[in-house]
Each structure stands twice: as C-alpha cells, then as structure tokens.
Amino acid sequence: MRYFLIAGEASGDQLGAALMTGLAQLDPDATFAGVGGPAMQPLGLDSLFPMDELSVMGLWEVLPKYRHLKRRIAQTAKAVIEAAPDVLITIDSPDFGLRVARLVRAQRPDLRTIHYVAPSVWAWRPGRAAKMAQVVDHVLAILPFEPPLMQAAGMTCDFVGHPVATAAVDGPDRARLFRNAHGIDADAPVVLCLPGSRRGEVARLGPRFDEALMRLRDRVPEIRVVLPTVPGVSGMVRDMTRRWPTAPIVIEEADEKRAAFAAADLALAASGTVSLELAANRIPMVIGYDMAPLSRVVIGWLLRTDTVTLVNLVSETRAVPEFLGRACQPGPLSQALQAALEDPPRRKAQLEAMDLTMDRLGRGGEAPGLRAARSVIQAVTGPR
Structure with a gap:
C-alpha cells in the first residue's frame, strides 16, 4: 500500500x-x-x-x-x-x-x-x-x-x-561510563535540565530552570547538571548555556542521552512526553511549564484537569509536582527539586507512580x- x-x-x-x-x-x-x-x-x-x-x-x-x-x-x-x-x-x-x-x-x-x-x-x-x-x-x-x-x-x-514503555533503557554500566566520561564523582547527584524541544520553550523556560538549579546548587553544592537537547534547538541551547552560571553538560547524541538518563538522580523538565521517558528510567522529577502571555490566558480558561503531567494522569496519582503558568518560578521549582532529591517518602511515591504508569502503557x-x-x-x- x-x-x-x-x-x-x-x-x-x-x-x-x-x-x-x-x-x-x-x-x-x-x-x-x-x-x-x-x-x-x-x-x-x-x-x-x-x-x-x-x-x-x-x-x-x-x-x-x-x-x-x-x-x-x-x-x-x-x-x-x-x-x-x-x-x-x-x-x-x-x-x-x-x-x-x-x-x-x-x-x-x-x-x-x-x-x-x-x-x-x-x-x-x-x-x-x-x-x-x-x-x-x-x-x-x-x-x-x-x-x-x-x-x-x-x-x-x-x-x-506508548513507545516509551517498551524502549530499552541503559543500565548501571552505561551510567558509570557516562559519569567517568564527564568527570562526575560516583556520589554526586546528576540533575537533568530539560526545558523542551521547541525554540520558544527553551527561550522561555531555560532562564527560569537555570535560576532554579543555581538555587538548588547553593543548598546542594555537589550536584552536576546535564542538559540533553535535540538537533533543532541544539545551537540555541549551546549559545544560551554559555552564559549560565550553572554551566551544564550539554549533550545531543541519542546514545549519550540514554546514558545520561541512566546516570541521573533527578530532573527538572518541561511538561510533555519527556515525563514518561523519565518515568521509564525511574528518575524523580519536577515539572514546569509556561507559555506566552496570550496563550497562557487562553489555555487557563480552557483547562479541564488539575494536572497535565502524564505520569500523574496515567497512574491516577499526583505524585509528580508541577508548576504551570505563573507558578513556574525558580523559587518553588528549586524547593520541589530539593524535596524530590532528599525526601525518601516523596521519592518512593514518585517511583511507585512511575512503575504503575509504565505497566499501564504497555511495558x-x-x-x-x-x-x-x-x-x-x-x-x-x-x-x-
């Protein structure tokens, strides 16, 4: 055909x-x-x-x-x-x-x-x-x-x-190789920064995510930030992050991205399918998202649910914290990241929600x- x-x-x-x-x-x-x-x-x-x-x-x-x-x-x-x-x-x-x-x-x-x-x-x-x-x-x-x-x-x-439920994920050997390749200590928390795959998303969320991660690093100095990106915005991401005080490790290749996910302990991500990729790799996360002012107002009028994070929706929980629209600010994002990193009950709740999500998506x-x-x-x- x-x-x-x-x-x-x-x-x-x-x-x-x-x-x-x-x-x-x-x-x-x-x-x-x-x-x-x-x-x-x-x-x-x-x-x-x-x-x-x-x-x-x-x-x-x-x-x-x-x-x-x-x-x-x-x-x-x-x-x-x-x-x-x-x-x-x-x-x-x-x-x-x-x-x-x-x-x-x-x-x-x-x-x-x-x-x-x-x-x-x-x-x-x-x-x-x-x-x-x-x-x-x-x-x-x-x-x-x-x-x-x-x-x-x-x-x-x-x-x-859902493809993410059956996709292969890298194991601890690749995680160790990734840490060694980038000079990351074995006990240093790796935090993924994922501000989106569209230029508008990266421009809008990137500075807020950077500020949130700087505040987290003030309290947890040993963290290392990794920013996986995609070809369509990689040039923009590299130009932007050269000015970031947090100096993330920027990666673009798909194999290295999988290794980074295997090595990660935490993620700050834009709302979207990436939350399911993080769930497949059992990475506790905080979700943030905002749009241009006009779009934000219109979507706010039309929104019919109290969460847009797919892990929350599929698992029928609210385990993953999310900050949308005006709530997407560095202070709350940073506090939620620290809790997701250091509070065992919160991490456990997220991991259970992730496992349930993957099962329901066809794992x-x-x-x-x-x-x-x-x-x-x-x-x-x-x-x-």
Whole structure:
C-alpha cells in the first residue's frame, strides 16, 4: 500500500519512524511519502520540506508564521492528492495535520484518514474530538483512557501502547561510563535540565530552570547538571548555556542521552512526553511549564484537569509536582527539586507512580510501532 504520513515535531517523527518500521514488516510493498524528520527519512520518506518548520506551539508563537504555515498546509494537501495514497496518516501536530486532512477530504472523501496520538480532550477543548471526526476515520491512541473518548465522538480507536514503555533503557554500566566520561564523582547527584524541544520553550523556560538549579546548587553544592537537547534547538541551547552560571553538560547524541538518563538522580523538565521517558528510567522529577502571555490566558480558561503531567494522569496519582503558568518560578521549582532529591517518602511515591504508569502503557508487551501498524492496516482493509 501507499502511505502518506505527516509529522510535525521530534516526538511525532519518532512515532512515525516506529510506525513505518512496523508497516514495512507487515506490508512488504509499503511505500511512503509526506513530511517527516531525521528519524523517518532514512526509512524511505522524502520530506516535502523541513519538518522543523512546523515545530511551533501556542497562539503567540504561531501568529508570525501563520501565512507561511497556511502555504505549507495547501502545498501538503496538494501533494496528498497527487500522490493518491491508500491512506493519509497525520501524526500528532493536529493544528497542521488536520487542516491538511480537511482540504484533502474535500477532494477525496473516500480516502481513509488516520490520526496517530489522540488530542488531549481530557485536558482542554473537548469539542476537538467531534471536530476531528469530520475528517478522521480512525485514531491510534497512546494513552489507555483515550479510546472511549474518541469512540464517543464517532471515530474508531485502538490503544496501541506508548513507545516509551517498551524502549530499552541503559543500565548501571552505561551510567558509570557516562559519569567517568564527564568527570562526575560516583556520589554526586546528576540533575537533568530539560526545558523542551521547541525554540520558544527553551527561550522561555531555560532562564527560569537555570535560576532554579543555581538555587538548588547553593543548598546542594555537589550536584552536576546535564542538559540533553535535540538537533533543532541544539545551537540555541549551546549559545544560551554559555552564559549560565550553572554551566551544564550539554549533550545531543541519542546514545549519550540514554546514558545520561541512566546516570541521573533527578530532573527538572518541561511538561510533555519527556515525563514518561523519565518515568521509564525511574528518575524523580519536577515539572514546569509556561507559555506566552496570550496563550497562557487562553489555555487557563480552557483547562479541564488539575494536572497535565502524564505520569500523574496515567497512574491516577499526583505524585509528580508541577508548576504551570505563573507558578513556574525558580523559587518553588528549586524547593520541589530539593524535596524530590532528599525526601525518601516523596521519592518512593514518585517511583511507585512511575512503575504503575509504565505497566499501564504497555511495558512487557508488543512494540507500539508494530501494534500501530497492524491497526492501520486493519482500518484500511477492513470494512468501512
């Protein structure tokens, strides 16, 4: 079959790559077209344009690029029509992918459309599911409580597991090698600083995270800070952190990132999927997030849950402390970090919540990419 896939950011690129691998395994005649990044391209996808053009988030961030994004939406929809695929698969990034799907459906109402990663209607804007059902037939959900929400809106939906639950994690040997390579004492706490994968996130959260970590180091002088980053923002991160008094160890390579996670004792992270990566590695964490002022106000009006941290949601606990919007300030972040590092009951509660989360996300089961591929093929070849 011919598959047209659209991913708009680093996490979607990874999901797309795993899905492509599963599709190639189950469908030897599979061919791919669309928009993707460095994970999807080596598997046979020639991206229409650089995927990182789509890695923007929030009303304030999108407005300056609106006309350009609108042109990319039209270009992508035209490419779908010309490619005449058997299925269109939009991966995360619904603001872009679903606009493309709407244009395509107007010309190809018969084309099967699948969306990978259900929108977070449990958190805000529940009407999005019904709106999505106008252009999407089937949803691949990565959180176990999402299928009923999608089905209620009129779409079929399969929980296919979350990739982080079955991903390999490095063990103590790699942790020791990482510490040795960077001159970190065996008993020095390693703290990960994870301010996000988008330029706007890094610019907004980076200085606050740095200040929080400086305050933590005033009380725990032996800590070493490690900042894993991604190619799209690595240059910006390196330029920014040269001015940080905390002087973090900046790493970019995926193998070294896994080793850093194995070595870490604590993390300060932006809200998002990274909290699940930390949970898979059993790293206690503090979550912080903020947006541009306009976006913050709008999201604040629409938010329907008291937590956005996925570990809290999946485990049905509130074990992971989070500081959102105006609460995302260095003082509270620093105090929560010290408690997560030095308070055994709090660490234990987080670790238990993490283990429960990984079990519920599919740990020990079939690879999510393969499950997703099987769901795609069934949705396309099964009864309409």
